[in-house]
Amino acid sequence: MPEIKNSLGLENVGKVYRNLDIDTLIAHAVNNEGAKVSSTGALMIDTGIFTGRSPKDKFFVNQDPSNKYISWGEINQPVTKDVYEDLLINSKKQLSNKDLYVTDVYCGSSLDSRKSVRFITEVAWQAHFIQNMFIVPQTQEELDNFKPEFTIYNSCKTIDKSYVSHNLHSEVYVVFNVEENCAIIGGTWYAGEMKKGVFSMMNYWLPLEGKLSMHCSANIGKDGDTALFFGLSGTGKTTLSTDPNRALIGDDEHGWDDNGIFNFEGGCYAKVINLDKDSEPEIYNAIKKGAILENVVCDENGEVDYKDASKTENTRVSYPIEHIENHAPTMSGGHPSNIIFLCADAFGVLPPVAKLTRDQAMYYFLSGYTAKVAGTERGITEPVATFSSCFGEAFLPLNPTVYAELLGEKIDKHNVNVFLVNTGWTGGPYGIGSRMSIKNTRACINAILDGSINNSDFETLSHFNLSIPKTLHGVDTEVLNPRNTWEDKQAYDEMAKKLAGMYIENFKKYLTLESEFDFTAAGPQI
Numbered sequence: 001m002p003e004i005k006n007s008l009g010l011e012n013v014g015k016v017y018r019n020l021d022i023d024t025l026i027a028h029a030v031n032n033e034g035a036k037v038s039s040t041g042a043l044m045i046d047t048g049i050f051t052g053r054s055p056k057d058k059f060f061v062n063q064d065p066s067n068k069y070i071s072w073g074e075i076n077q078p079v080t081k082d083v084y085e086d087l088l089i090n091s092k093k094q095l096s097n098k099d100l101y102v103t104d105v106y107c108g109s110s111l112d113s114r115k116s117v118r119f120i121t122e123v124a125w126q127a128h129f130i131q132n133m134f135i136v137p138q139t140q141e142e143l144d145n146f147k148p149e150f151t152i153y154n155s156c157k158t159i160d161k162s163y164v165s166h167n168l169h170s171e172v173y174v175v176f177n178v179e180e181n182c183a184i185i186g187g188t189w190y191a192g193e194m195k196k197g198v199f200s201m202m203n204y205w206l207p208l209e210g211k212l213s214m215h216c217s218a219n220i221g222k223d224g225d226t227a228l229f230f231g232l233s234g235t236g237k238t239t240l241s242t243d244p245n246r247a248l249i250g251d252d253e254h255g256w257d258d259n260g261i262f263n264f265e266g267g268c269y270a271k272v273i274n275l276d277k278d279s280e281p282e283i284y285n286a287i288k289k290g291a292i293l294e295n296v297v298c299d300e301n302g303e304v305d306y307k308d309a310s311k312t313e314n315t316r317v318s319y320p321i322e323h324i325e326n327h328a329p330t331m332s333g334g335h336p337s338n339i340i341f342l343c344a345d346a347f348g349v350l351p352p353v354a355k356l357t358r359d360q361a362m363y364y365f366l367s368g369y370t371a372k373v374a375g376t377e378r379g380i381t382e383p384v385a386t387f388s389s390c391f392g393e394a395f396l397p398l399n400p401t402v403y404a405e406l407l408g409e410k411i412d413k414h415n416v417n418v419f420l421v422n423t424g425w426t427g428g429p430y431g432i433g434s435r436m437s438i439k440n441t442r443a444c445i446n447a448i449l450d451g452s453i454n455n456s457d458f459e460t461l462s463h464f465n466l467s468i469p470k471t472l473h474g475v476d477t478e479v480l481n482p483r484n485t486w487e488d489k490q491a492y493d494e495m496a497k498k499l500a501g502m503y504i505e506n507f508k509k510y511l512t513l514e515s516e517f518d519f520t521a522a523g524p525q526i
Helices: 002-007 022-033 081-095 124-133 142-144 192-208 236-243 281-286 358-367 400-414 438-449 489-510
Strands: 016-018 041-047 058-061 077-081 100-106 113-119 150-155 173-177 180-188 212-220 225-231 247-250 255-258 262-263 267-272 291-295 314-321 336-343 353-355 369-372 386-387 419-421 459-461 466-469
Touching: 016 419, 022 041, 022 124, 077 236, 081 173, 081 180, 100 124, 113 124, 113 192, 124 192, 124 267, 124 291, 124 314, 150 192, 173 192, 180 192, 192 212, 192 255, 192 400, 212 400, 225 236, 225 262, 225 358, 236 247, 236 267, 236 281, 236 336, 236 438, 247 255, 247 262, 255 291, 267 281, 281 314, 336 358, 336 369, 336 438, 353 358, 358 400, 358 419, 358 489, 386 489, 419 438
Parallel strands: 016 100, 041 291, 058 077, 058 173, 113 150, 150 180, 225 336, 336 419
Antiparallel strands: 100 113, 173 180, 212 225, 212 247, 212 255, 255 262, 267 314, 291 314, 353 419, 353 466, 369 386, 459 466
16 A cells, blocks of 8 residues: 555555454454453453543644634643644654554544544554444445545554653643644553544534534434433433434434534444443443453453453443444434433432523533543542533533534524433432432433423422423432432532532633623522
């Protein structure tokens, strides 16, 4: 592949393994990288000391004209062009004089909106991961005509020894150059950096084209009704959208244009800590040949112990969407009928389900309250309450109000129902209460999707002014009003005021912007 070698910008490239078949990638990973195969045929790999993303090590190059659009701050940290050039040289030096895996894929199932991305790595299992998570060209002609619009150099085996003089936080770096359509990764083996890196770029490109990019899962019913599930990692996006009665469009990242909803990816990336065959059979059965298990513990026979968190709480599986029997082949759907905001309330204050007004939808979307789940990011060992704009602030290069404005327009245009669902704690805060049962959460979701929740009698939850059903088929009545689940009602009231105050304080950052984003009247009150 001389033409491919010449296009990589690297010196003395050895063999180029371009879009290898999965069998060969598995063989390379097992024979050369110490990977193992589970009893069900899934590839098992370890990602080293980094078992989650490194958000403090993510940067964008500060340059014209993209710097006019990027919302700079702790999420989108600037780095100079000179530092980027140094790190690019460092990454290219690591990848030169090597046999390499080049994987060419698409991000986006929509032909009108997809982007072509090239990944360059020296690790076989990472190439396997990319083929799982993105959309692989299906014909030789398509591959021959492939022209990358964005390139990622994954030099995970090198570090930035000059990070202090570069004014970076550590030896790890994940840097995006929007103008040169390039990203570089160094020092971390965690594959999620590649997945979320492309997601960050889609969150830059699409809104500037008037299309909404979303951190959500999506599925579609037999009658063609599409539903979206927003939420951060660990809130249940994958679990709740994987439904035997509804076809899965995708589990994590989507776009919404004039034609409807489309998946960015070609696979799923699910947490497997405490995975149970009975409660999550679709995901459990997807773990077979073609899937990749990250940082799990197994016995000598390859039997995985999904309860073992000795390596990390963030054990994961990557698998092609085809491993889910009931998936939408086009990975797309029409305009949604229902939108569900998922949160894991660590305070045990929010109800299992609430119906939102349009203004409440805008408020809770911009607030993006949830809890960071143990292991998702470095240093997080137990749930920590957080607010993440649009349920995905870590991946939003633009100001959150850009995405909120697009969402509001689409809710109005397509008359979409919006709900808030708490998959977190009930009966008390984390450490005292218990996690909301999947049974109750599933029943809430089913009532939303079949419309029966709209026939319920509602009451208003104090402090939050949320409309909550008094009864709901399949849901234990006592959990519908969270105050009823607490033995100490006064303690609930105090905790509710505390969380309401956190919402109010967080939302103040939007009040300096245009008045159209002043939705405080729809939010919690003290």
